[in-house]
Amino acid sequence: MDIIKIENVKYKYSKEDTKYAVDTVSLNIKKGQFTAIIGHNGSGKSTLAKLINSLLLPIEGKIYVKDMDTSDDSKLWDIRQTAGMVFQNPDNQLVATIVEEDIAFGPENQGVESSEIRKRVDDALKAVGMYEYRTRPPHMLSGGQKQRIAIAGILALNSDCIILDEPTAMLDPSGRKEVMDTLKKLNKQGKTILLITHYMDEAVEADRVVVMDKGNIKLDGTPKEVFKNLKEIKKFGLDVPQVTELAQALKEEGLNIPSDIIHIKELVDLLCQ
Amino acid sequence: MFKNLTIGQHYPVESPVHNLDPRVKIIITFIFIFSLFLIKSFTAYLVVVAFLAVAIITSKVPIKFVLKGLKPIFLIITITFIINLLMTPGKIIYEIGFIKITEEGLKQAGFMAIRLTLLIMGTSLLTLTTSPIILTDGIESLLKPFKRIGVPAHELAMMMTIALRFIPTLMEETEKIMKAQKSRGADFESGNIVNRAKNLVPLLVPLFISAFRRADDLAMAMEARCYRGGDNRTRMRQLKIHRGDYVAAFIFVIYLATIIISRIW
Numbered sequence: 001m002d003i004i005k006i007e008n009v010k011y012k013y014s015k016e017d018t019k020y021a022v023d024t025v026s027l028n029i030k031k032g033q034f035t036a037i038i039g040h041n042g043s044g045k046s047t048l049a050k051l052i053n054s055l056l057l058p059i060e061g062k063i064y065v066k067d068m069d070t071s072d073d074s075k076l077w078d079i080r081q082t083a084g085m086v087f088q089n090p091d092n093q094l095v096a097t098i099v100e101e102d103i104a105f106g107p108e109n110q111g112v113e114s115s116e117i118r119k120r121v122d123d124a125l126k127a128v129g130m131y132e133y134r135t136r137p138p139h140m141l142s143g144g145q146k147q148r149i150a151i152a153g154i155l156a157l158n159s160d161c162i163i164l165d166e167p168t169a170m171l172d173p174s175g176r177k178e179v180m181d182t183l184k185k186l187n188k189q190g191k192t193i194l195l196i197t198h199y200m201d202e203a204v205e206a207d208r209v210v211v212m213d214k215g216n217i218k219l220d221g222t223p224k225e226v227f228k229n230l231k232e233i234k235k236f237g238l239d240v241p242q243v244t245e246l247a248q249a250l251k252e253e254g255l256n257i258p259s260d261i262i263h264i265k266e267l268v269d270l271l272c273q
Numbered sequence: 274m275f276k277n278l279t280i281g282q283h284y285p286v287e288s289p290v291h292n293l294d295p296r297v298k299i300i301i302t303f304i305f306i307f308s309l310f311l312i313k314s315f316t317a318y319l320v321v322v323a324f325l326a327v328a329i330i331t332s333k334v335p336i337k338f339v340l341k342g343l344k345p346i347f348l349i350i351t352i353t354f355i356i357n358l359l360m361t362p363g364k365i366i367y368e369i370g371f372i373k374i375t376e377e378g379l380k381q382a383g384f385m386a387i388r389l390t391l392l393i394m395g396t397s398l399l400t401l402t403t404s405p406i407i408l409t410d411g412i413e414s415l416l417k418p419f420k421r422i423g424v425p426a427h428e429l430a431m432m433m434t435i436a437l438r439f440i441p442t443l444m445e446e447t448e449k450i451m452k453a454q455k456s457r458g459a460d461f462e463s464g465n466i467v468n469r470a471k472n473l474v475p476l477l478v479p480l481f482i483s484a485f486r487r488a489d490d491l492a493m494a495m496e497a498r499c500y501r502g503g504d505n506r507t508r509m510r511q512l513k514i515h516r517g518d519y520v521a522a523f524i525f526v527i528y529l530a531t532i533i534i535s536r537i538w
Contacts, residue, residue, distance in 0.1 A: 053497055077499050085497040092487045093494035097406055097437045104509035109499040117509040139441040153498060 003161050003192050004029040004052055004083070009061035011047055021047045023215035024061070029194060031160070034187045036203035036223075037196045039212035040237035045196045048212070049165045052194070053085045066160070081110065084154030086164040090146035090171075091139075099141075099149055100125065100134040106157040117156075124155040127189075128182050144175025148182055161192040168199060180205060200227075200241045204262045211236060224260040243267050282342070284401045289517055290332035291402045295411025297518045301525050302399045308532045309388050309395075317535040321391050324528045325398070334401050342397030343390060350389050357382035409433045414512055427503025435491070443484060450479050 004027070011022040022044040029035055039045040050056045051063055054070040065083050068075040084106075087093045096102040100121050107117045125131040128148040138146055147167050154162050164183070168176040180202055187193045195206065203209050209226040211219035213236040219226045227233065227240045230248050234240075247261040261267050285291075290298075312318060329339055343350070363377030400408070413430035420426050451461065454475060461472055 050493075055493060055497060077501070080497055080499050085494075087490060087494055087497075089487075089490055091442050092490035095438060095491070095495060095498075096434060101406065101509070105495075105500070106498040108507055108509060109501065111505045111507050114507060114509055114511050117507065121509065137441070138438070139445070157498065 001031050002028040003031040003066055004194070005062075005064040005067075006048075006052070007062045007064075009048075009051060009058040009063060011044075011051060011056060011058050013047075020044075020059075020215050022051065022058075025212075025215070025217055026061075027210065027217060027220075029161075029192060031192055032187075032190055034183070034193045034205070034207045035195070035210060036206035036208070037194065037210045037212060038198060038200070038203050038238060040198070042214075043212040043236075044215040045212050046165050049085065049163050049194070049196055052163055053083055054079045055085075077110070081157050082159060083161045083163055084157050084159035086147070086150045086154060086162065086167050088166040088169050090143050090150060093150050094138045094146060094153075097137050098134075099130065099136050099138055102138060102149060103153045103156045106153055110157065120156045120158070121152075124152040127155055127186065128152045142175060143171040144178035147171065147175065147179050151179070151182060151186070155186070159191075161194065162186065163194045163196075165196050166198065167195075168197065168202065176202070198238070200239050204241050211238070213237075223262050227262050228260040230259075282338070282397070282400055283404045284334045284338055285404070286333050288331060288333040288402070290328060290334075290398075290521075292515070292517055293402075293521055294512055294514050294518045295403050295407045296415055296512060297514070297521055298399055298403055299408075299411050299415060301521065302396055304525070304529065305395045306392055308529055309392055311532055311536050312388070313536060315384075315387075317532060318387055318391070320528065320531050320535065324524075325391065325394055327524070328398055329394075332398060332402050334398070338401060339394050339397055342393050342401075346389070346393055350386050353389060354382045354386045357385050405437050406434065409437075410508070410510065410512060427506070431503075439484075439487065442487075443480065446483060447476070447480055450476055 006025055006027040009022055009025050010020050012020045021042075025044070025048060027048075037045045037048065047056065051058055051070065052065060054065075054076055057071050063070040065079045068079050068082070070079055094102045095105050103121045103124050104117050107120050112120070121134075122131070125134055128151055130145060130148050130152060133141065133145065133149075138149060141149065150167075151162065151164075162183075168179050171179065176199070183193050183195065184205060193206075195202065197203060204223045204227070206223060209219070209221065209223050210217055211226060211233065218236060219229060219232065227244045228248075230240050230245065239245075241262050243264045243266075244260075244262055247257055247267050248259050251257055251259055257267070257270050261270070309321065312321070329336060358374060358378045358381075359372060361375055361378035361381045363375035365373050366376050366379070367374040403411070409430050412433070413426050416424050416426035416429065451459075455461070459472065459475065461469065461476070463469075464472070
């Protein structure tokens, strides 16, 4: 079942803009899938995320979240609840002065009963491994921890789908790993993940990679299918994982190895045969 | 240096006073302030001191912390004392040149100084025993009945929460900008007051711009989390009146009755 259906969507920020930020994009996301959207700055990937969450409305085309039209005002809150969104700056999306209060913010807005909120908050905190930090003020946490709190805030909304707009861009490597591990774990538990990133090593972990450039989808497929197109990806101002680049260079030098290697271990195993 | 900053002066320990419902504490503090203005005799102050002493002892807050609250207004107390001392007409007990100290003046000055001191100690005790978040909850809940006449109770509480949340973040940012500018030769410490104020402009401009950007981001994040104002909103932590609150209210009523009786006599 497709949880998100994007049909020929166009969007631009102001009428005077000659170019569309998102230009005729169609994309379907299956329930339970881990999708990474990669693209250069200004490729329209963040705009696309905001369109799905109904923070922006398409100028042309339709977006359906769980068969609800994002331009239907009466479904607005259901859409935002189904497709929760995590933003780039961990500091600018936490509302409350205490971790557990912040996670309760979403369900409180939904009008959930207080005992149920308590349960959801505890479950969400445990799911992201931050239960012991529940009474801390957020400004005392590291970037990775804050981002996990933000994810927990979305989990407490009971969202089926989590959209993350470059959640690791402002984090150090250990923080990035924390967030990625959390996302992989949540994906295994059945959450649909839509990760917008410009780190290739994160995109490699996904089930599906979508490459955007100038508002369009250029490549779409499994990480292996996408990253073997090394030359094309470089054209979009993006990199491929280092190991893919190395494998292709070795291949050009005459080694008999496939061009779709994306994990270091794969290449090591091949070379050490 | 700002990382461990605590907002307000909350002294976090477990005590019967800390566990009181914030609404009860706010109302008691409020009436307590009024009760101070009912007092007309020094002996009645003894009742106030006794009441405060009981409250402070049960709160387990060291007296040192309660007195700390007096520091910023020490000057005001002193000025009030001196003005009252010198300006009240009456029976002169001491005189040098144009300075005349009267018996009434001395009495009045002492009276005002004690009143102010007790007032500050009482209100400090409220902020010392209640964390800012719980205090905000209490204020929101107390203002709710006035919503009908247009008091934006939820909005005020939300603003307070967000302010509390972002003070440390903006402090950290100020420090960062200051360091960045110092490293490029900015001088925040020397010169006269006008120059120093001028030097703050390049600090405030980036700080304001970033604060607006943060506000924009936060608004979007709040909307994404289904925030749509205070209507139909529930709270995870609900305020409940416990037995302790009745006990506190009872003690306070006795105190208040004593004050009123002393006034009538």
